[in-house]
Amino acid sequence: MKQELVKLIDLSRCTACRGCQIACKQWNELPASKTHNSGSYQNPPDLQWNTWTLIRFQEHVDSKGTLKWLFRKDGCMHCTDAACAKVCPTEALYHTQFGSVSLHVDKCIGCKECIVACPFGVPKYDETTNKIYKCDLCYTRLNGNQPPACVQSCPTGTLQIGAKDAMLKKAYSRAKELGGDANVYGDKFVDGTHVIYVLPEKAEVYENLPADPKVPLSIVVWKDVLKPAGLLVAGGVVAGAFLHYITKGPKTPDEETTSEGGKQI
């Protein structure tokens, strides 16, 4: 492993300028989709195959009755125990040397299993190419020692990238500095994500952000239990059949045996 990197998103500094959203489109050459006004600055309304990061706008009234306007940069969390990579049948989704989860687009067969498995709802499907797409943390830029396009564009210092330990330290000291409900989100589940939030509010407050994300139990049963069981059980049956043949023996019609001569047992 070259170096585990973490992208830190300090939402207390985000002004929702959406520079990251545009920079992502520009660097990754993602076209825009025709959209409509849904009464929110949040546009498009959700992540898309061609929108890998998105600022979510949320009006939140806290327990004291104060109206707060919450911004959250949504996108791939780059899990260590990544459900998407776990289910991918062709290893199109894979872990890079930075710990991020990248995509070999040519290997994707459009089975959509990652879409269903991801606890964050990140991978999105494109019908035209029959493939899924998602943020790859600007893998090519990381390889060139450049920060991801979103980090490069951020004017407020909300987005930073660096070594995992340093970023975590920064995150915790910032949360402490903010006080109140401020907390660090990302290092405590799925063996740690490579995108870490400093959330000014409790995680439960944010829309579309699971408070306790994990690889779904069904996915664990499928890939860690039933997948090996398929071969083990079949192997056991073959071994059992062989043992049966050499111990109990086959059930043979009587015409092929004889009772003449020899000793009967």
Place this chain on the structure above:
Amino acid sequence: MKKGMIKATGPAERVVHWCVALSCLLLCITGMGMMYHSLNFIGTLVGGMGNLKLVHNFGGIFFTASLVCTILMWWKEAGVFSFPEDAEWIKAAGGYLWHVDNVPEVGKYNPGQKMFFLTVALFGAGMVVSGFIMWFPLGFSVKLVRLMYVLHALGFVVIFAFFFIHLYLVTIGAPGSAPAMFTGWVTKAWVKKQHPKWLKEMEKHGTLVVSGDEKTS
């Protein structure tokens, strides 16, 4: 046809059997090519993993049709247990596992075969339903699709294991069985050994067809 053979199956039964058997095998092989990364090379045989998925998906349609025919054709004969003889046969494990002086006599299909039929019918239907939902996952709720993955994998574990039991019994485990699904004719000794009650029933009702007899011509 050698004289004195007994007719065990008709052409329709054999065609349906091989349709469901070969499509099931195709789905097992192509499915394993996607489930196990070390078997991804199976995709290469059909020109890539994308094609493998297509073969699996459309093979599933053929399997569905075959399965419907299978169930319709054998439900009455192999889908219903008849008591008490089937229970006694199960208690003796059909004489397959330990020594039994007199294996309880059962009809055309023994309870082992009935269990195999019911497993194929039940898990096969489960595979069809879960497979269809996995094919078009975005039209269903995430929770349901995740459950279908588990069902599909469980169905594979069961069907794949049963396939080897079936294969063992019709080849070396119970010699003389395989011709029933190739030519349709089996020896009288085999019927006497495997399905004595069925033989008696056919003799009693006059439905026994023996090669070389006037009836067959």
